[in-house]
Amino acid sequence: xxxxxxxxxxxxxxLPHIWxxxxxxxxxxxxxxxxxxxxxxxxxxxxxVSGIGCSSRASGYLDFNxxxxxxxxALAFATGIKLAKPNLNVIVITGDGDASAIGGNHLIHxxxxxxxxxxxxxxxxxxxxxxxxxxPTTPTGDKGTTxxxxxxxxxxxLCELAKAAGATYVSRSTIFTTxxxxxxxxxxxxxxxxxxxxxxxxxxxxxxxxxxxxxxxxMMVYLKENxxxxxxxDKLSEEQREGKFVVGEIYKSNRPEYxxxxxxxxxxFSKGV
Amino acid sequence: MIERNVKLMQGNEACxxxxxxxxxxxxxxxxxxxxxEIAEISAERLPKVGGKFIQMEDEIASISAVIGASIAxxxxxxxxxxxxxxxxxxxxxxxxxxxxxxxIVNVQRGGPSTGMPTAPGQGDIMQARWGTHGDHSIIAxxxxxxxxxxxxxxxxxxxxEKYRTPVIxxxxxxxxxxxxxxxxxxEGEVEIYNRKKPTCLTEEYKPYKVKEGDIVPEMAGxxxxxxxxxxxxxxxxxxxxxxxxxIAEELIRRLIGKIEDNKDDIVETDEYLLDxxxxxxxxxxxTARAAKSAVDTLREEGIKAGLFRPITIWPLADKPLVxxxxxxxxxxxxxxxxGQYYLEVDRVAGKYTKVDRFGRVNGDLITPQEIVDFVxxx
Numbered sequence: 079x080x081x082x083x084x085x086x087x088x089x090x091x092x093l094p095h096i097w098x099x100x101x102x103x104x105x106x107x108x109x110x111x112x113x114x115x116x117x118x119x120x121x122x123x124x125x126x127v128s129g130i131g132c133s134s135r136a137s138g139y140l141d142f143n144x145x146x147x148x149x150x151x152a153l154a155f156a157t158g159i160k161l162a163k164p165n166l167n168v169i170v171i172t173g174d175g176d177a178s179a180i181g182g183n184h185l186i187h188x189x190x191x192x193x194x195x196x197x198x199x200x201x202x203x204x205x206x207x208x209x210x211x212x213x214p215t216t217p218t219g220d221k222g223t224t225x226x227x228x229x230x231x232x233x234x235x236l237c238e239l240a241k242a243a244g245a246t247y248v249s250r251s252t253i254f255t256t257x258x259x260x261x262x263x264x265x266x267x268x269x270x271x272x273x274x275x276x277x278x279x280x281x282x283x284x285x286x287x288x289x290x291x292x293x294x295x296x297m298m299v300y301l302k303e304n305x306x307x308x309x310x311x312d313k314l315s316e317e318q319r320e321g322k323f324v325v326g327e328i329y330k331s332n333r334p335e336y337x338x339x340x341x342x343x344x345x346x347f348s349k350g351v
Numbered sequence: 352m353i354e355r356n357v358k359l360m361q362g363n364e365a366c367x368x369x370x371x372x373x374x375x376x377x378x379x380x381x382x383x384x385x386x387x388e389i390a391e392i393s394a395e396r397l398p399k400v401g402g403k404f405i406q407m408e409d410e411i412a413s414i415s416a417v418i419g420a421s422i423a424x425x426x427x428x429x430x431x432x433x434x435x436x437x438x439x440x441x442x443x444x445x446x447x448x449x450x451x452x453x454x455i456v457n458v459q460r461g462g463p464s465t466g467m468p469t470a471p472g473q474g475d476i477m478q479a480r481w482g483t484h485g486d487h488s489i490i491a492x493x494x495x496x497x498x499x500x501x502x503x504x505x506x507x508x509x510x511x512e513k514y515r516t517p518v519i520x521x522x523x524x525x526x527x528x529x530x531x532x533x534x535x536x537x538e539g540e541v542e543i544y545n546r547k548k549p550t551c552l553t554e555e556y557k558p559y560k561v562k563e564g565d566i567v568p569e570m571a572g573x574x575x576x577x578x579x580x581x582x583x584x585x586x587x588x589x590x591x592x593x594x595x596x597x598i599a600e601e602l603i604r605r606l607i608g609k610i611e612d613n614k615d616d617i618v619e620t621d622e623y624l625l626d627x628x629x630x631x632x633x634x635x636x637x638t639a640r641a642a643k644s645a646v647d648t649l650r651e652e653g654i655k656a657g658l659f660r661p662i663t664i665w666p667l668a669d670k671p672l673v674x675x676x677x678x679x680x681x682x683x684x685x686x687x688x689x690g691q692y693y694l695e696v697d698r699v700a701g702k703y704t705k706v707d708r709f710g711r712v713n714g715d716l717i718t719p720q721e722i723v724d725f726v727x728x729x
Contacts, residue, residue: 092591122576138580138591143573145422146582147415148445154412158419158427161403162377163574166423187408343398
């Protein structure tokens with residue numbers, strides 16, 4: 079029996095979803111919906127925009143105004159939607175390859191503009207839809223179907239990237255720490271500006287198998303054991319940080335939001351008319 | 352007394368003025384010669400009419416933002432030139448399959464690649480037709496004067512809305528930068544077409560169902576209570592993706608049919624002194640201006656020449672071309688490329704009359720005298 083949350087916010091006629099057994103994408107999608115429910119937002123005023131890849135298929139399952147766009151371009155489409163209808167709550171669902179490889183340019187510029195879009199990256203460290211190729215977030219040395227001898231690329235820290243580019247809300251959580259993730263999505267939506275939330279998720283089918291990470295549960299346990307809250311992380315030495323990663327609200331700031339700034343220009347012409 | 356609004360205007364400027372008259376409320380673009388004035392003037396004009404302008408980070412982002420804004424309900428346009436037009440093909444294909452109205456202006460320059468950025472060219476005739484991947488049809492229009500740029504831009508928006516499709520407005524460096532006097536119409540003097548919106552109950556809305564008697568599905572905007580899904584994947588009437596081959600075939604055939612079966616409404620051509628012509632020159636854009644002058648010279652010399660000018664480049668004006676071929680003894684296609692439109696003319700008209708081509712790709716305009724000399728030679 080689907081839960082009340084599923085009945086209210088999912089297009090149940092399109093279920094079951096396409097994700098593999100053990101995939102973490104469903105947990106992240108539920109967290110987004112739970113955050114929307116907690117905020118009590120009107121479904122007609124929510125627009126979910128996604129790119130291409132496993133995670134980007136989520137838009138089709140959600141009962142909002144939804145667009146499944148082209149590879150990497152979700153943020154560019156979302157920018158047009160937000161400017162045309164600033165009253166919409168625009169949420170972008172994307173993956174690590176979609177957001178930071180083919181869509182990397184759009185990510186840094188959306189952050190730079192501080193346009194009021196909440197971006198949630200489902201980071202599973204791989205290109206799942208195409209069969210497990212290495213992505214910009216595949217850790218150096220790990221394997222992918224296109225990195226048979228180990229990945230020699232340096233991987234991105236997506237949160238540092240978003241922060242440096244100008245995002246005004248930056249956070250990271252995992253599919254194990256779902257309450258934290260839900261809260262972050264709520265805060266991201268509430269932030270009037272560009273919000274970037276990295277949700278660490280798992281791909282046992284490709285990334286996990288290729289790198290001998292065990293079953294889906296083993297991969298979740300790994301996320302649990304190596305995630306360190308930002309307050310605790312700051313106190314650790316370089317040595318103690320080895321193999322660990324930060325979760326929590328990493329960065330918050332306040333600066334003018336793009337669509338509001340544009341509206342000011344429009345208003346300056348309509349005065350006295 | 353009716354006030355006349357006569358202005359000296361550049362081609363690119365006329366394009367923006369017309370777009371605003373047609374209801375443009377969103378423009379996203381990226382600077383590229385020789386189309387940049389369209390972005391600059393849009394940036395200046397749009398906020399004054401409550402519209403939005405944004406300079407995006409690249410050409411693909413621009414077309415993506417344009418499509419997003421149109422799905423949200425705003426009439427949208429972007430402008431570019433050859434290299435940018437190549438990049439925009441990804442988005443043009445998305446607009447085709449999602450049936451999102453938008454206008455893409457391509458002020459053509461010499462190519463391929465960076466080519467000759469400040470020189471005119473007409474080398475994107477086939478890129479306009481087949482630039483994006485997969486089977487599809489497309490509408491592309493090509494005016495030849497500042498006045499015609501104005502009216503053709505309005506037509507581009509109207510066709511985009513009526514047929515729910517991207518419409519490509521081809522210009523070239525010469526007509527984009529040329530200045531001519533133009534009398535602008537007064538409000539209410541031009542016909543503006545707006546996309547048909549659904550009136551059914553929200554739960555009954557099928558975003559890709561074509562109602563009996565309609566050409567395209569009704570299009571809701573985001574935030575209007577009709578929560579629907581848009582995808583570049585093959586989809587049925589509900590808008591959700593499917594792997595069903597029958598639905599895929601039906602969709603692709605419908606998308607092509609809505610344009611190809613309505614050529615009588617879409618295709619526009621112009622002619623000059625063709626009634627008694629023995630030789631027809633076929634040309635468009637700035638080249639057609641030289642061709643018209645060549646027709647006059649040839650007539651003075653006793654050669655019965657005329658000009659056939661397709662304003663609609665795609666879908667192909669095949670019926671008018673066949674009629675033309677049946678009444679003249681020769682057709683000469685003149686274009687600033689090495690025969691892109693010629694191949695199409697020869698395909699449909701070649702069995703009725705001899706078709707020749709005169710083209711050039713050195714960045715110089717084709718002069719009337721060169722056309723006269725070529726016609727005399729053949």
